[in-house]
Amino acid sequence: MTKSIIDIIGFEEATQLMASAIHDAVECRGKLGLPKAVNVDGVVYRQYPDGSLEQVEVINGSLARPFESPVTRP
Known part of the structure; x- marks a missing residue:
């Protein structure tokens, strides 16, 4: 059975990566004027x-x- 990325890196690190990606996307949206x-x-x-x-x-x-x-x- 294949492990998910969350199983591989752990829930806490996955959550941190997702929060960082969301922050970057929101910042980019603002710079584009969206x-x-x-x-x-x-x-x-x-x-x-x-x-x-x-x-x-x-x-x-x-x-x-x-x-x-x-x-x-x-």
Whole structure:
């Protein structure tokens, strides 16, 4: 039977690696100017790096307009 990476490196180290990766991703998102989703009293907003909020319209549990990336890809 094949061991999982968590079995190999241990739960504590795996948790630390995941927390570090999340921190790096959040920091990168901010540098790119991408918004993050926040929930304020049950209402979903996009929060931009400058702190501004844009309410997200939710229809049948899905975003009416998905998050767009200002980064263009070739």
